[in-house]
Amino acid sequence: MTDPLLDIQALSKSFGALRATADVSLALVPGEIHALIGPNGAGKSTLIQQIAGGLAPDAGRVILDGRDVTGLNTADRARLGLGRTFQISALAMENTVLQNAMLGSVGAARNAWRFLQPVMGDARLRKQAEASIERVGLEEAANTPVSALSHGQRRLLEVAVALTLDPKVFLMDEPMAGLGAEGTARMTDFLGDLRKEAPILLVEHDMDAVFALADRISVLVSGKIIATGTPDQIRRNDDVRTAYLGDEVLP
Amino acid sequence: MLRERTFNIVAFLALPLVASIALALDEPFIISLATRAAILALAAVGLNLALGLGGLVSLGHAVFFGLGGYAMGILASHAQSYVPLDLGFIVIEGTKSMPIIWLVAVVVSAATALLIGLLALRTAGVYFIMITLAFGQMFYYFTISWPAYGGEDGLSIYVRNDFPGLNTLDPIQFFGLVFAVLAAVLWVMGRIERSPFGLALGAARQNAVRVETVGLSPFRLRLVAFVISGAVTGLAGALFADLNRFVSPTMFSWQMSGEFIIFIVLGGIGRLYGPVVGACLFVLLEHLLSGISDFWLIYLGTVLLLVVLFARGGVIGALSKPDATHD
Structure with missing residues (x-):
C-alpha cells in the first residue's frame, strides 16, 4: 500500500x-x-x-x-x-455563496493582506471560487446570502469552500x-x-x-x-x- | 425613500452644506460645530472597522483618541515654549506642523493598539470589553496624575497648528481640512471593506472557525484591524485637540469611548457612513437639546433606545432602502 x-x-x-x-x-x-x-x-x-x-x-x-x-x-x-467540512454548517451567514467561496480562494492564495483592491474584482480568485460553486451545482445561487439557503445547499457550499483550498x-x-x-x-x-x-x-x-x-x-x-x-x-x-x-x- | 448609497452621499454632503451656510451667515460657531461633528465622525469611523466589520466591541478607543490629542498637545507645547523635549537619549524639538503631528499621532496610536490588541484579542465578548475599558482607565488616571503636561487641568495650546498653504485659524479653512481628511479616510475604509482583508475580517466576525478552516488566522486579522482602527481614532484625536486648542484627560475617559460606540449604533453598525450620520446627529442633538435642558442626555438616551429597539440598522437603515444588489 x-x-x-x-x-x-x-x-x-x-x-x-x-x-x-x-x-x-x-x-x-x-x-x-x-x-x-x-x-x-x-x-x-x-x-x-x-x-x-x-x-x-x-x-x-x-x-x-x-x-x-x-x-x-x-x-x-x-x-x-486539510480540507474540512462541518456537520453543522460553519459559514459566513450574512455573506453570499460566492463570497464564502471567495474566502476559500483568499485562504488558498494565503493572501488576506491586501487592503485596497476589491476582492470581487480579482479575476483569478473569482474564477477559482466560481469553478468550485459550479462543481457542486450552486452557481444559480451564487449571489444568494447563505442565511437564505436551504440546509442542503449549505452542505454543498461547505464542500465548495473546501474545494477552493485544493486540499x-x-x-x-x-x-x-x-x-x-x-x-x-x-x-x-x-x-x-x-x-x-x-x-x-x-x-x-x-x-x-x-x-x-x-x-x-x-x-x-x-x-x-x-x-x-x-x-x-x-x-x-x-x-x-x-x-x-x-x-x-x-x- | 432614497437608496442607501444616495442617502449616504446626501448625509455626507450635509456637513459642508451646513458649514457653507454658516459661513454665508457669518456664524463661526456653527462652522466649529460642523468641524467637531466631522472629527468625532472620524474617530468613530476608525472604531467602526474594529466594531462594525470585525465585531470587536472596544470600550477603550478613547485611548487612541487621547494619545492623538496628547501627541498634538505635547509637541505643540514644546514648540510654543521653545523648550525642547529631552528624553535623555534623544532631544525632540516641538512642532507646530499638523502633518508631522498627525504622523506622530498615527504611529503612537497604532503602536499602542498593537500592544493592547496583542493582550486584549486573546479574549472575546465581555472580557474584551472589560480589558479595553481597563486600558482606557489606565491612560485616563495616568494623565490625571502626570503633572508635566497639565495633569487634571489639561494643556492649552494658544495658536492652532499650521498646515502648509492654509490659515487654520480661519474656521472654514480648518473645517475644509478636517472634512478632506474624513473623506479620504472614508474612501480608504470603503476600499478595505471590499478587499480580501475586509472579506476575511467580516467572515471572522460571523464565524471564526470558518476562517481558520480556510487557513487564515482570525487573531491576526483582528489585530491588524484593531491597529488600523486605533490609528484612525488617534488621528481624530490630534484634530480634536487642534479644534479646541486644548487637551485634557477627558479625551481618555470611558465616556468618550462610549460616545464613539453610540455614534456607530445611532448611524448603523457596520455601515461605512453609520458613524458619520451618528456623530452628526449626536452633535446636532447636543446643540439643540442642551439649550433646552441640562439633562439633555435623557432625550439622547430615549433616541438611542428607540433606534436600538426599532431600527437595528440605525438611522441609515431606517431612513433608506437597500442598494440594488451588486457585488
Whole structure:
C-alpha cells in the first residue's frame, strides 16, 4: 500500500474519567474514501476535532502528508492541505455563496493582506471560487446570502469552500445530513469522483451512502476502533453487528 | 425613500452644506460645530472597522483618541515654549506642523493598539470589553496624575497648528481640512471593506472557525484591524485637540469611548457612513437639546433606545432602502 496522506497514530483523549478517544489509529491512503462510523456518543466528533486541530490530544500523533501536525492549530493544518467540512454548517451567514467561496480562494492564495483592491474584482480568485460553486451545482445561487439557503445547499457550499483550498486530504463530517434522497444520491456520485483528487475521511450516518462509497470503513465504539476493513468485511463482522444491534441496521 | 448609497452621499454632503451656510451667515460657531461633528465622525469611523466589520466591541478607543490629542498637545507645547523635549537619549524639538503631528499621532496610536490588541484579542465578548475599558482607565488616571503636561487641568495650546498653504485659524479653512481628511479616510475604509482583508475580517466576525478552516488566522486579522482602527481614532484625536486648542484627560475617559460606540449604533453598525450620520446627529442633538435642558442626555438616551429597539440598522437603515444588489 502507498504511504498514507493522513496518518493518525494512537490518539487518546480523556475528559476526566471519560476516555473519549482511546488509542485510535487510522490511515487514509491516496484515492480512497475511508468512512468512520459509530453509534451516537462513540466519540466521532472528539476524534474529528483532534484531527482538524480544534482539540489537542493527550497522546498520539497526527501526520499529514508526512508531516507531524499534532502541535499545529486549525489554520496551519488547513494551509498544509486539510480540507474540512462541518456537520453543522460553519459559514459566513450574512455573506453570499460566492463570497464564502471567495474566502476559500483568499485562504488558498494565503493572501488576506491586501487592503485596497476589491476582492470581487480579482479575476483569478473569482474564477477559482466560481469553478468550485459550479462543481457542486450552486452557481444559480451564487449571489444568494447563505442565511437564505436551504440546509442542503449549505452542505454543498461547505464542500465548495473546501474545494477552493485544493486540499491534499478531505475531512468531511456528515456531508449528507439533511440532503434528502436526491441530494444524497448526487453527493454520493460527487464524492465518488472526488476521491481521485484527494482521499476523503468521511464521517457519515447514512449507512447506504457509506457502504456504497467507502473503500474502507472503521467502526468507532466508545472511543475505540473495533474494526477496520472493506464494506464486506465490516458487514460480516460480529463485533460490529453487536455494537449496532438495535441501533441502526447495516445494509 | 432614497437608496442607501444616495442617502449616504446626501448625509455626507450635509456637513459642508451646513458649514457653507454658516459661513454665508457669518456664524463661526456653527462652522466649529460642523468641524467637531466631522472629527468625532472620524474617530468613530476608525472604531467602526474594529466594531462594525470585525465585531470587536472596544470600550477603550478613547485611548487612541487621547494619545492623538496628547501627541498634538505635547509637541505643540514644546514648540510654543521653545523648550525642547529631552528624553535623555534623544532631544525632540516641538512642532507646530499638523502633518508631522498627525504622523506622530498615527504611529503612537497604532503602536499602542498593537500592544493592547496583542493582550486584549486573546479574549472575546465581555472580557474584551472589560480589558479595553481597563486600558482606557489606565491612560485616563495616568494623565490625571502626570503633572508635566497639565495633569487634571489639561494643556492649552494658544495658536492652532499650521498646515502648509492654509490659515487654520480661519474656521472654514480648518473645517475644509478636517472634512478632506474624513473623506479620504472614508474612501480608504470603503476600499478595505471590499478587499480580501475586509472579506476575511467580516467572515471572522460571523464565524471564526470558518476562517481558520480556510487557513487564515482570525487573531491576526483582528489585530491588524484593531491597529488600523486605533490609528484612525488617534488621528481624530490630534484634530480634536487642534479644534479646541486644548487637551485634557477627558479625551481618555470611558465616556468618550462610549460616545464613539453610540455614534456607530445611532448611524448603523457596520455601515461605512453609520458613524458619520451618528456623530452628526449626536452633535446636532447636543446643540439643540442642551439649550433646552441640562439633562439633555435623557432625550439622547430615549433616541438611542428607540433606534436600538426599532431600527437595528440605525438611522441609515431606517431612513433608506437597500442598494440594488451588486457585488
